[in-house]
Amino acid sequence: MSGLIPESFIQSLLERVDIVDVVGQRVPLKPSGHEHKACCPFHDENTPSFYVSPQKQFYHCFGCGAHGTAIGFVMQYDGLEFPAAIEALAGMVGMEVPRAPGARPDDRQRREREALFGALDAAQNFFRARLGQSKSASEYLAKRGFDARTMDEFGIGLAPDAWAELTDHLLEQGFKAEALEQAGLSSRARNNNLIDRFRNRIMFPIHDRRGRVIAFGGRDLSDDGPKYLNSAESPVFHKGRELYRLFQARRGGLPERLLVVEGYMDAAALFQFGFEEAVATLGTAVSADHLELMFRATSVVVFCFDGDAAGRRAAWKGLEAALPAMRADREVRFLFLPEGEDPDSLVRGEGARGFAERLSKAVPLSGFLFDQLARPLDLSAPDGRARLVALAEPLLARLPAGPFADLMAEELKRRAGHSGSWKPVAVKRSPSISGSSERPLTPVQYAVAILVHYPELVEAAKEIALDVPGEIKGVRFLARLIEFCTEKPQITTAQVLEHWRDAPEGRFLSGLATRDLAGGIEQLRPALVEALERIHAQLIRSRIGQLQHCQSAGGLGEEQAAELRHWLSKRTTGEAGSNEKPK
Numbered sequence: 001m002s003g004l005i006p007e008s009f010i011q012s013l014l015e016r017v018d019i020v021d022v023v024g025q026r027v028p029l030k031p032s033g034h035e036h037k038a039c040c041p042f043h044d045e046n047t048p049s050f051y052v053s054p055q056k057q058f059y060h061c062f063g064c065g066a067h068g069t070a071i072g073f074v075m076q077y078d079g080l081e082f083p084a085a086i087e088a089l090a091g092m093v094g095m096e097v098p099r100a101p102g103a104r105p106d107d108r109q110r111r112e113r114e115a116l117f118g119a120l121d122a123a124q125n126f127f128r129a130r131l132g133q134s135k136s137a138s139e140y141l142a143k144r145g146f147d148a149r150t151m152d153e154f155g156i157g158l159a160p161d162a163w164a165e166l167t168d169h170l171l172e173q174g175f176k177a178e179a180l181e182q183a184g185l186s187s188r189a190r191n192n193n194l195i196d197r198f199r200n201r202i203m204f205p206i207h208d209r210r211g212r213v214i215a216f217g218g219r220d221l222s223d224d225g226p227k228y229l230n231s232a233e234s235p236v237f238h239k240g241r242e243l244y245r246l247f248q249a250r251r252g253g254l255p256e257r258l259l260v261v262e263g264y265m266d267a268a269a270l271f272q273f274g275f276e277e278a279v280a281t282l283g284t285a286v287s288a289d290h291l292e293l294m295f296r297a298t299s300v301v302v303f304c305f306d307g308d309a310a311g312r313r314a315a316w317k318g319l320e321a322a323l324p325a326m327r328a329d330r331e332v333r334f335l336f337l338p339e340g341e342d343p344d345s346l347v348r349g350e351g352a353r354g355f356a357e358r359l360s361k362a363v364p365l366s367g368f369l370f371d372q373l374a375r376p377l378d379l380s381a382p383d384g385r386a387r388l389v390a391l392a393e394p395l396l397a398r399l400p401a402g403p404f405a406d407l408m409a410e411e412l413k414r415r416a417g418h419s420g421s422w423k424p425v426a427v428k429r430s431p432s433i434s435g436s437s438e439r440p441l442t443p444v445q446y447a448v449a450i451l452v453h454y455p456e457l458v459e460a461a462k463e464i465a466l467d468v469p470g471e472i473k474g475v476r477f478l479a480r481l482i483e484f485c486t487e488k489p490q491i492t493t494a495q496v497l498e499h500w501r502d503a504p505e506g507r508f509l510s511g512l513a514t515r516d517l518a519g520g521i522e523q524l525r526p527a528l529v530e531a532l533e534r535i536h537a538q539l540i541r542s543r544i545g546q547l548q549h550c551q552s553a554g555g556l557g558e559e560q561a562a563e564l565r566h567w568l569s570k571r572t573t574g575e576a577g578s579n580e581k582p583k
Helices: 007-016 019-024 070-078 082-092 107-133 135-143 148-154 165-172 177-182 246-251 264-272 288-297 309-325 343-360 365-374 382-396 403-416 443-453 455-461 475-487 493-499 506-513 521-554 558-573
Strands: 030-032 035-038 050-053 058-061 157-159 186-188 194-196 201-207 213-220 228-230 258-261 278-280 300-306 331-337
Touching (some): 007 082, 058 493, 070 493, 107 135, 107 177, 107 201, 135 201, 148 264, 165 177, 165 186, 213 264, 246 278, 258 264, 258 343, 264 278, 288 300, 309 331, 365 403, 382 403, 443 475, 443 506, 455 493, 455 521, 475 493, 475 521, 521 558
Antiparallel strands (some): 050 058
């Protein structure tokens, strides 16, 4: 069991979830025999080496080594922790995640986080209700051009022009002052009284990747404070790792592209004009974490920045963050808006068609990079071209090896006459399988591998005893695996792996699950029996060696001598598969 989620629920969840559906919602799969295949979403490739097995409920990439269950895929692809992945999959099949009773070290942390989510959700309801009661705020939004559908979609609300109206409301509902401060809803005044952090502001809720409210952004309705104010970071909100409206952009499936803007109003205006794929950063520069989040949702990211110097600086930071994430199946483009315009004003002024036309002319990352570096240079002279190479090399060296890096080298050579001496970053293979797939398996490892691939073959293991008191590495784990599979008919590879996910054997099992075993289930049934018979014989030889060592060291008692004669007779008569024990 991981965390407080009962293992029985995890096993039931894996019975209900189909990994083909889970992966297929995020990656285009094509049937391939008894499996499905695609280009791997975790590394750069042109030929599909990523396979999903509906029979094993397991995925494996033969290129980079990525592998696992539906739970592991959601964790890696969606960037979720284990409990969040369980929640996401349970939501797909209409199951409610239970929590196991009992005191655990993380009980207190879990209760504290639940209190924060509860307070934030209650605050969202409060802000929404206050907006409906404010004529001036409604008129302001109408003047800005926002319709009812957009306001409902974005959950727009109002923080009233009062010192502690929200704070008092939440305290009356039973929320503790400490939770309100931690959630970023309240703060301490100079006299130590608890007051509202947001006052007289249009409020935009910020959601996490599971759709929960984790923070707020507020647009000032007066000139008394900063124009925009975000929640402070909290145990549930880390602005450098979140994107405004990413949950909503992904809600209907993976979008063809994401439009990245700088403000809530920009995202809302674009949504209203049909660009529902707009997301926004939260007052921070674009980071590598942001890019990974985006590329898990789409293969095309378009940054929409102001055309002034500040906008170009922000775009350059986005480019630098994007370089390590660039692969052949990913594209980054930059749309620079006219001076004095932002996406909100531009889409309202030019309409959806005009904005779409501008998007079609967005500059690709390669063009922006080389054009920006070459701007102050004279490329008609060797000096300028050499300088371009020198400026480009440290940036291009951040690219991962692959077709995109190769093409960038060609582009540099086309512009400067020289591709430079930089080298892209080598793509590392998954350490979990390095070397393991090439080494021969011991009989114990082979038996475990067969059961991991085909747990239903456990029926063939029942006639062979492994309780001989000899010692062979891994045999006790094999016995536990046989017992586990026996107790759970119809169990899948995925369920076996999830049972041992956090155990020391988990990595060993995952590695075996990626092995290519020769033969199908009918050929592996007798192979499993043969492996178990060999293990039984090895256990007998091991026990004989133990007893003979004791005999030479100090002699054997009557019971041990009888046991030695028994095992010697079994070895002599060749009854290695017998279940008979010494009397």
